[in-house]
Amino acid sequence: MFQSLTQRLSGTIDRLRGRGRLTEENIREATREVRIALLEADVALPVVQALIERIKVRAVGQEVLKSLTPGQALIKVVRDELTAVMGSTASDLNLNVPAPAVILMAGLQGAGKTTTVAKLARHLKEKRKKKVMVVSADVYRPAAIEQLKTLAQQVDVQFFPSEASQKPEAIVKAAIDEARKTYADVLIVDTAGRTSIDEAMMAEIKALHGAVNPVETLFVVDSMTGQDAAVTAKHFAEALPLTGVVLTKTDGDARGGAALSVRYITHRPIKFIGVGEKPDGLDVFHPDRIASRILDMGDVLSLVEQVEQQVDKDKAQKLAEKVAKGKRFNLNDLRDQLEQMQNMGGIHGLMDKLPGMGQVPDSVKNQVTGKEVPRMVAIINSMTPKERRNPDLLNGSRRARIARGSGTTPADVNKLMKQYQQMEKMMSKLSGGGMKGLMRGMKGMMGGRGGMPFR
Structure with a gap:
């Protein structure tokens, strides 16, 4: 998300960053570029106008022009205002009610509601330690009921069965009774969607809302529809007392117009992104972190949280102890590291959270396809256990055999071995306590010029 906006703004920001002095003309030029970038990102016009006006007011005042580092001060103003338009701080779910807390999911057909119900159930179960039940009130699509049942099994939460012959209100009331009996903390209700907004749909969901009185009513919307997402959300917000928005398919949205428009137009917070x-x-959804990503400052906090949640701490501890004892880092260890990276979304998944990615040429970024890590793991898996423990055994004929077995080329195997050797050197320097040597090793691993593995 935001790739095109980040690329457009990064040049403007770079020009500002080094300026020792800014004039009103510089500021006008910069805000004009920001305005064009926002419009190209499909941000709704009222949002762009309000945002640019607020940036101008703060920029031309004492805050920027009289600053010792005016370029940096203007960047901070832009970041603050982007954060403010998206809601300033993360907005949490209100679950502080007698159990079960009912969450009603609304939205158009195809927005990803049913998948989002399962994702939210998993999030509440794992992050908030809640006992969760899910139910489908979509009586128009029996396949949706079956889909939710399958997803509930995948994320290991309770599923309350329903049938197309039942009334939505009756389904949800029965689910609430069952949730009470089984001591479920949260009940998430999947509702019927339509391909467009119509009166019958709105009347039905209003009746369902009135009957079950949910503590949270979340509108699920496809971020790839851009500012149309904000318009649709506004219609729903007028019909229902929405408490928040979930943006889906954000990985397919290079512009990010929906994220910047929804809060301003609906006056409802974006609570999650799918x-x-x-x-x-x-x-x-953390507005401050998203604003940093838009301005190519990265999102290191989210990256740290991701590592905390998804890295196998036992494996990490064993590797640390092994290195500290001076034992050799082998290809089994490298495979463990690669698999953990893949769990975090691979190289591609980590790239947009790193500062300065907007400066990396597209020609380099495009080399990262998402297949790099699985290919490297496949090469290691094609080795015998003995070869993985003793990489020195890998002569030319063995490397040719490994390439055939993994569906790669000998050149790919050689690249992997070169990266392994650099990592092994780095680990050996770490065991010796040489931090300078470790930093040199890391620089060498990156190829000195930001080269990507496997073109």
Whole structure:
């Protein structure tokens, strides 16, 4: 998300960053470029106008022109205002009610509601330690009921069965009774969607809302529809007392117009953003971190949280102890590291959270396809256990055999071995306590010029 906006703004920001002095003309030029970038990102016009006006007011005042580092001060103003338009701080779910806390999911057909119900159930179960039940009130699509049942099994939460012959209100009331009996903390309700907004749909969901009185009513919307997402959300917000918005398919949205428009137009917070199809692809929406990513400052906090949650701490501890004792880092260890990287989304998944990625040429970024890590793991898996423990055994004929077995080329095997050797050197320097040597090793591993593995 935001790739095109980040690329457009990064040049403007670079020019500002080094300026020792800014004039009103410089500021006008910069805000004009920001305005064009926002419009190209499909941000709604009222949002762009309000945002640019607020940036101008703060920029031309004492805050920037009289600053010792005016370029940096203007960048901070832009970041603050982007954060403010998206809601300033993360907005949490209100679950502080007698159990079960009912969460009603609304939205158009195809927005990803049913998948989002499962993702949210998993999030509440794992992050908030809640006992979760899910139910489908979509009586128009029996396939949706079956889909939710399958997803509930995948994320290991309770599923309350329903049938197309039942009334939505009756289904949800029965689910609430069952949730009480089984001591479920949260009940998430999947509702019927339509391909467009219509009166019958709105009347039905209003009746369902009135009957079950949910503590949270979340509108699920496809971020790839751009500012149309904000318009649709506004219609729903007028019909229902929405408490928040979930943006889905953000990994397919290079512009980010929806994220910048929804809060301003609906006056409802974005609570979550959905990425991909996997059950773990739901993130809390942090406006300040998103603003940093837009301005190419990276999102190191989210990266740290991701590492905390997804890295196998036992394996990491064993590797640290092994290195500290001076034992050799082998290809089994490298495979463990690669698999953990893949769990975090691979190289591609980590790239947009790193500062300065907007400066990396597209020709380099495009080399990262998402296949790099699985290919490297496949090469290691094609080795015998003895070869993985003793990489020195890998002569030319063995490397040719490994290439055939992994469906790669001998050149790919050689690249992997070169990266392994650099990592091994780095680990040996770490065991000796030489931090300078470690930093040199890391620089060498990156190829000195930001080269990517496997073109």
